Amino acid sequence: MTVFAVTGHMDLTDTSVLLVRTALHDLFAEHDGSALVGVSCLAAGSDTLFAEEVLAAGGELVAVVPSRDYREAKVKPxxxxxxxxxxxxxxxxxxxxxxxxxxxxxxxxNRVLLERADRLVAVWNGRPPGGKGGGTADVVLQARAEGVPVDVVWPPGAERAGV
Known part of the structure; x- marks a missing residue:
């Protein structure tokens, strides 16, 4: 069994959504779906694409919700x-x-994600942390410091919206 966790950008362009979805599909195609577990916070963008592709590959999904009010307070309509x-x-x-x-x-x-992960999938443009803490780059750096292998998914042509 391989447990993948995800971190990634929320603000992907429409074109990037298709590119990232395809890259995630290809990554999970290399694994037996019955032995695949994906751990995701289910945020918009990368987390959701990851979760959908884990399920499409026949894997099991673990949802990590950051707080009791997360659905009502942070999930946009x-x-x-x-x-x-x-x-x-x-x-x-x-x-x-x-x-x-x-x-x-x-x-x-994010701590739960890394504690459970055999590998971290980072839908990440490779840019350094923005200084707020808890962002994609921060999670990648933390994973690498802890020895968790990181698979960066950022296909050619992928972009963040408004960046």
Missing amino acids: GHAPAFDRLVQAAAEVVVAPFATAGREAYEAA
Whole structure:
């Protein structure tokens, strides 16, 4: 069994969504779906694409929710149907012990991802951390420091919206 966790950008362009989805599909095609577990916080963008491709490959999904109010406070209406569908499809839902979403809750959720991961999939443009903490680059650096192998998924032509 291989447990993949994900970190990645939320703000992918429409073209990038297709490119990233294809790259994730190809990555998981190299593994036996019945021995594949994906761990995701189910945020919009990369986390959701990852979760959908894990399930499409026949894998098992573990959803990590950063706080008890995350769904109501942070999931935007346009993303809510996908979030709800993926939570329902998850074999396990882990809710971090925080009442409200925020930096501490996100960092704790990232900790759960890395504790469970055999490998980290980073849908990441390779840029250094932005200084806020808990972002994609921060999680990649933390994984590497802990010896968790990182698979960077950033296909040619991928871009972040507005960047």
